[in-house]
Structures are given as structure tokens and as C-alpha cells.
Amino acid sequence: MARTNTRQKREFREQMKALWRAENRPCARDGQPIDWDAPANTRDAFELGHILPVKTHPHLELDPNNVQPEHHRCNRHAGASTSTAASTGITSEVW
Numbered sequence: 001m002a003r004t005n006t007r008q009k010r011e012f013r014e015q016m017k018a019l020w021r022a023e024n025r026p027c028a029r030d031g032q033p034i035d036w037d038a039p040a041n042t043r044d045a046f047e048l049g050h051i052l053p054v055k056t057h058p059h060l061e062l063d064p065n066n067v068q069p070e071h072h073r074c075n076r077h078a079g080a081s082t083s084t085a086a087s088t089g090i091t092s093e094v095w
Contacts, residue, residue, distance in 0.1 A: 028068035
């Protein structure tokens with residue numbers, strides 16, 4: 001499946017950012033506050049994180065259930081790995 005265009009991604013990102021900003025949601029990866037006013041590409045700035053990577057799940061790129069608020073640093077550190085956030089339902093042990 002082809003990746004979405006830039007305008008669609010930008011609008012989706014801004015919608016999710018506004019929602020999470022209103023709730024003052026913390027970073028899904030480290031639980032620390034996000035600096036909602038920080039310039040893009042700075043350590044504590046907001047970035048739209050994907051729970052299942054777009055690289056392997058392009059059809060979920062604009063799925064609200066597959067995104068989470070993250071710091072720029074956390075998102076870049078994670079790369080294309082799957083999030084380990086508690087909200088994803090991924091357990092730490094095999095039961």
C-alpha cells in the first residue's frame with residue numbers, strides 16, 4: 001500500500017497533537033511531560049509515534065489507535081521498533 005501524502009500526514013499529526021495537548025498527555029515511552037511549544041526536532045518536542053512501525057504496517061499510518069505522543073528523542077531512539085507502552089497490551093513475560 002502506498003504511503004499517505006504529506007498534507008494528510010500533517011493534518012492528522014496536528015489533530016492528534018491538539019487532542020493530546022488538551023489532555024496534557026505525557027510521552028508514551030518514558031512518561032515524562034512533553035514540551036508542546038518546543039521547536040520541532042528538539043529533545044523534548046512532540047513527535048507522533050507509531051505503536052506498530054509504518055515501515056512494516058503502512059496501512060496503519062493514519063490509524064488513531066496506532067499512534068501515541070512521544071518526545072523527539074524517544075521516537076528517534078526507538079526507530080522502527082514496536083512500542084512497549086503499557087497501553088498496547090504487550091506483556092513483559094510469556095504467560
